[in-house]
Every structure is written in structure tokens, then in C-alpha cells.
Amino acid sequence: MSPEQHRNDAVAERIAHIGDQFAIGGEFQYGEELRNGHINTTYRACYKTEDGHLDRYILQRINDYVFKDPALVMRNVEKVTRHIIWKLMRRRRDAAGQTLTLYPARGGRNYIYLPECGGMWRCYNNIEGTHTYDVVENTRQAYQAGFAFGSFQDLVSDMNPVDIKESIPDFHNTPRRYEQLLDAARRDPQQRAAECSAELELLAQWAPEFGKLIEMQIRGELPTRITHNDTKINNVMLDEETDNAVCVIDLDTVMPGLSLYDFGDMVRTATCLAREDEEDLSLVCIQMPFFESLVEGYLDAANGFLTPNETDNLAFSGWLITTEIGIRFLTDYLEGDRYFKTEKPGHNLIRARNQLKLAQSIRSRMPAMQRYVQRLLKAYRK
Numbered sequence: 001m002s003p004e005q006h007r008n009d010a011v012a013e014r015i016a017h018i019g020d021q022f023a024i025g026g027e028f029q030y031g032e033e034l035r036n037g038h039i040n041t042t043y044r045a046c047y048k049t050e051d052g053h054l055d056r057y058i059l060q061r062i063n064d065y066v067f068k069d070p071a072l073v074m075r076n077v078e079k080v081t082r083h084i085i086w087k088l089m090r091r092r093r094d095a096a097g098q099t100l101t102l103y104p105a106r107g108g109r110n111y112i113y114l115p116e117c118g119g120m121w122r123c124y125n126n127i128e129g130t131h132t133y134d135v136v137e138n139t140r141q142a143y144q145a146g147f148a149f150g151s152f153q154d155l156v157s158d159m160n161p162v163d164i165k166e167s168i169p170d171f172h173n174t175p176r177r178y179e180q181l182l183d184a185a186r187r188d189p190q191q192r193a194a195e196c197s198a199e200l201e202l203l204a205q206w207a208p209e210f211g212k213l214i215e216m217q218i219r220g221e222l223p224t225r226i227t228h229n230d231t232k233i234n235n236v237m238l239d240e241e242t243d244n245a246v247c248v249i250d251l252d253t254v255m256p257g258l259s260l261y262d263f264g265d266m267v268r269t270a271t272c273l274a275r276e277d278e279e280d281l282s283l284v285c286i287q288m289p290f291f292e293s294l295v296e297g298y299l300d301a302a303n304g305f306l307t308p309n310e311t312d313n314l315a316f317s318g319w320l321i322t323t324e325i326g327i328r329f330l331t332d333y334l335e336g337d338r339y340f341k342t343e344k345p346g347h348n349l350i351r352a353r354n355q356l357k358l359a360q361s362i363r364s365r366m367p368a369m370q371r372y373v374q375r376l377l378k379a380y381r382k
């Protein structure tokens with residue numbers, strides 16, 4: 001047996017063992033690792049039922065370096081998924097397969113602690129007939145992403161915010177993220193700070209603006225809502241045939257937050273044709289037609305509940321959140337790559353430079369972006 005085959009068999013055995021802990025029927029067929037997240041470990045497992053049907057499931061380990069309290073994450077996710085199913089089923093009885101559902105585990109919870117497999121595991125349905133994109137390819141997808149996350153905010157808008165706890169405190173607190181970067185640069189545990197001086201200088205220039213949204217929130221000028229907080233394009237499931245949005249996934253960071261954090265992170269991943277780790281920075285820039293479609297999709301779903309202070313800052317949020325993710329990649333690089341999974345040396349520095357280039361591009365287009373938002377809002381009012 002080749003070493004590769006041996007490894008595959010060992011992985012399949014592990015997946016079957018994890019799957020065996022959940023309310024899954026049928027005979028295990030195969031398992032595969034899905035590698036498009038930076039945080040959790042995710043497998044897809046396929047089972048054959050007695051009538052010959054193939055059912056697929058998602059098995060996922062919650063990264064407990066990133067999520068210090070995985071049980072709290074699961075309580076949030078349970079409430080959010082059940083609330084959405086409750087709402088969708090009142091509209092359409094067969095809606096359950098079109099949104100995330102947790103499967104019960106041995107022992108009575110929706111998760112199970114498996115020390116032999118590295119920690120806490122859960123099982124979701126695989127949403128059949130859908131796919132995701134790591135990079136946006138056309139304006140229609142940008143529209144659908146905006147619509148999907150706007151609809152998500154709408155679906156959870158009537159949950160009780162005190163029911164949902166912060167799974168990562170200060171997740172989108174940009175000033176705090178920046179302080180953490182400065183602290184890492186001062187300590188410089190890996191002696192990497194000298195290499196990052198241009199990036200640190202640029203961020204120092206921008207720093208006075210990092211607190212704008214959080215300060216507005218404290219003054220009561222922006223409403224706290226339940227938000228998704230990780231709205232990258234590959235967290236939207238699109239119909240395989242029509243590319244219409246079906247639902248959003250990755251609910252671990254659903255928390256009280258600002259709608260603008262969600263919108264900002266969409267601008268970051270749905271308006272740029274390059275990957276987040278593209279090294280050719282000439283390819284990294286915002287595409288205005290994609291931004292326009294993104295806002296159209298988002299407002300088509302969310303215009304009904306957004307306040308003027310929110311819509312006034314849509315363009316700004318794109319710059320802020322792109323910069324914030326750049327800060328986080330740079331911090332992780334300085335700290336020795338402990339948070340985000342990396343695939344090559346310098347990967348987090350490459351990502352940071354990429355995101356800061358995109359942030360510069362967004363910043364230069366901000367007035368035009370905001371003008372487009374205002375035009376669109378005017379059309380809604382007519």
C-alpha cells in the first residue's frame with residue numbers, strides 16, 4: 001500500500017468514527033476533507049441508506065484555540081439554526097434541507113467531545129445541489145452574496161439579542177485589533193517586524209479612523225443587531241444550476257454586532273477578482289460594477305430595516321473591514337502564524353499585503369461608491 005493510500009484510509013477511518021457519533025443512518029461510503037476555511041477542520045461524509053440513496057453530511061471540529069468556549073458557540077448556533085428553520089418552515093414545509101441543521105450526537109447534545117479526534121465535533125446536513133466560490137467571478141454572484149447576507153440579517157432580526165453571546169469578544173473592534181498589532185510589533189517574538197515597516201507606517205496613518213463605527217455605536221447612532229460577522233463570498237451557498245443564493249453557512253461568529261461589519265466584509269471578498277493571497281498586487285483592486293451589484297443585492301434584502309447612519313457608511317465599512325483583516329493577518333504573521341492556517345512561509349504576510357492593497361483601492365473609490373449608494377436609495381424612495 002502506498003503511503004498516500006495509507007493516509008487516505010486512515011482519514012476515512014477517522015471520518016467514519018466521527019460520523020458514528022451522530023444520528024446518521026446507512027453505511028459509510030467515503031469521506032473527504034474540505035479545505036476552504038482558515039479555522040475549523042471540515043469533512044464531508046457520504047452514507048448509503050437501505051433504499052440505495054446517498055446522503056452526505058458535514059462533520060466539523062470547532063477550533064478551540066480560536067473559539068475559547070466551543071459549547072457557547074454551539075448554544076448560539078443551535079438557537080440561530082432553529083430560529084431560521086422555524087421561520088422558513090412557516091413559509092415552506094420543505095425548506096429544512098435548504099438551511100443548516102444540526103444532527104444530534106450520542107449523549108444528548110448537538111456536539112460531542114472526542115479527545116482522540118482533537119476536540120469538539122458537530123454534524124450538519126450537506127446542502128445538496130449547491131456550490132461556493134472562493135473568488136467572485138461575475139456581478140450576478142456579487143448581487144446574490146449581498147442578497148443572501150441581507151436576508152440572513154433579516155431572518156435573525158427578531159431573535160432576542162441577549163440570547164446570543166459573544167463567541168469571540170471584540171471580534172470587529174478595529175482599534176483593539178490595531179492595539180494588538182502594535183503590541184505584537186513591539187514584542188516582535190519572531191523578529192519579523194522590520195519586514196513589515198511599510199505596512200505598519202500605512203496603518204499608523206489610517207489609525208485615527210479605526211474607531212469611527214464603534215464610537216457611533218457607543219453614542220447610540222448605530223443599532224446593535226445580530227449579525228453574521230464572517231460574510232466572505234465562500235460562506236454563501238449558491239444553487240448549482242441557477243447560481244441563486246440558497247443560504248449562508250459558517251455561523252460560529254453570529255453575534256451582536258453592526259450590520260456594517262457584515263457589509264464591509266462582503267465588499268472585501270465580493271468586489272475583487274483576485275484571491276485573498278494573490279501575490280501580484282496589480283490584480284488586487286475593487287471592481288466598481290461588482291460593488292454596485294453587491295449593494296443592489298444587499299439593499300434589496302435589507303433596505304427595509306437599515307437606518308440612514310448605516311447606509312451612509314456602507315462604502316466606509318468596506319475600507320474599514322478590509323483594513324481590519326489586513327491588520328489581523330499581519331498580527332498573526334508577527335506572532336508566528338498561530339491563528340490562521342497557512343500553506344507556505346510568509347503566507348500571512350502575503351495575505352496582509354494583499355488586503356492592505358485592496359483597502360487602498362477601496363479608499364480611493366469611496367466617494368464614488370457612496371454616491372452610487374445614495375443614487376440607489378433615491379430610486380427606492382420613488
Ligand code: GN1
Nearest residue numbers: 036037038039040066230250253325
Ligand atoms: C476566517 O474560517 P474562515 O476562513 O471562514 C476568520 C474571519 C476572516 C477570514 C479571512 C473565526 O474565516 O474572521 O475574515 O478567515 N474567522 C475567524 O479569510 O476568525
Ligand code: MG
Nearest residue numbers: 037039230250
Ligand atoms: Mg469562518
